[in-house]
Amino acid sequence: MLNMNEKLIQREKEGKIIKTGIVGAGQMGRGMVTQMVLMKGITPAIVSDIDMDNAVNAFKYAGVADTDISCVDNLEDADREMAAGKYVATTNSDLISRCKLVECAIDATGVPDVGAKVATDAINNGKHVVMLNVETDVVIGPYLKKLADEKGVIYTGSAGDEPGAVMELYCFAKAMGLDVKVMGKGKNNRIDKDSTPDTVLEEATRRKMSPKMLCAFKDGTKTMVEMTAMSNATGLVPDVIGGHGIASDVKSLNETYKLKKDGGILDNHGVVEYVNGIAPGVFVTVSTDNEEIAYQMSYHSMGPGPLWTLYRPYHLCNLETPLTVAKAIIDKEPTIVPKGQLVSECITVAKRDLKAGETIDGIGGFTTYGSIAKYEEAKEKGYVPYGLVNNKAVMLKDAKKGQLLTRDMIQLDESTLIYKLRQEQEKMFD
Secondary structure, three states: OOOHHHHHHHHHHHOOOEEEEEEOOOHHHHHHHHHHHOOOOEEEEEEEOOOHHHHHHHHHOOOOOHHHEEEEOOHHHHHHHHHOOOEEEEOOOHHHHHOOOOOEEEEOOOOHHHHHHHHHHHHHOOOEEEEOOHHHHHHHHHHHHHHHHHHOOOEEEOOOOHHHHHHHHHHHHHHOOOEEEEEEEEEOOOOOOOOOOOOOHHHHHHOOOOHHHHHHHHOOHHHHHHHHHHHHHHOOEEOOOOOOOEEOOOOOHHHHOOEHHHOOOEOOOOEEEEEEOOOOOEEEEEEOOOHHHHHHHHHOOOOOOOOEEEEEOOOOHHHOHHHHHHHHHHOOOOOOOOOOOOOEEEEEEEOOOEOOOOEOOOOOOOOEEEEEEEHHHHHHHOEOEHHHOOOOOEEOOOEOOOOEOEHHHEEOOOOOHHHHHHHHHHHHOO
């Protein structure tokens, strides 16, 4: 994001302020809106949420006066108020893709099927798309990327979210000619695969979070989704299903991430991982075959080698999302996108014993959580893509706690848009 500050200041001076539309004004959305109001050259022109108060309050957190906020429910009013310089709040998410002045749509809902609709509607209306909703991207990201290319717009994941944050390190290392052996993130919450919205309710309330969101963090699903996005953008793969998930500090990674034959834990290099103990940062562990560069890395206090870890000790998630919008519109470049066909899959695991005939649920719920596997292995064994599971999915067979669920075990809700687009995506690569 070098010089993006100057580029945004120039946009402000020229009166070419980037107008964005944001779907979802929960914790992620409201922080993003607040940050964007304070920036130069970009503005959250319209915000939608199923609760109008959430959309309005997102502006108020940034100090926007009541007189500068217009609550609307139709396109004509939205276009008029936006043109008049008002901030627009709505419960009608369709307006995000249809308002004339909006250049970029941002999905911050975390709901896979909602993300599918927001993205496809926006792309089909000629708008760039920034997905803070990684849950959608890991299911149909290649389809959305192809559709965006065909329509001449940018589809991208977000800076600040761990996949986007670590992609900066990955590109930095690759540009320098280093070989990336491991790419990963710290774990913010110690994994508790038994977590449910009920068990985390008190903490979620205290932290002003959705219980489902916090549950998805604690049961590990969010980490698996993020590792899947990293994999699909780079070609790196999980070393084992679910990753090793070691406890470590940053300096110890240089030794721990050696191959087993050299005293480390990995079967292979070229992998994605997560680490307990270095949150909230992201990292890449690198190597070089050149003796002089190895000497220079040691000289610069990176360790004796043959592995060195580059670490960023923070990711500001939604607060960095506006920078991805600016990069897409000003530089015509994405922050992080799938390379092509899926490389890894976020798959479905039984959170408890499940019975045939039982209705289950998906992300942040009571009955399942996500893991990561290589896409080809998931396809061969029929593992269920986790983003396709919703609260209308029904078990066809019994399953034990911890069992990886396969397509013959679940009747998925085939009426959803994301299910239909996943079928189209699979045809793309047959």
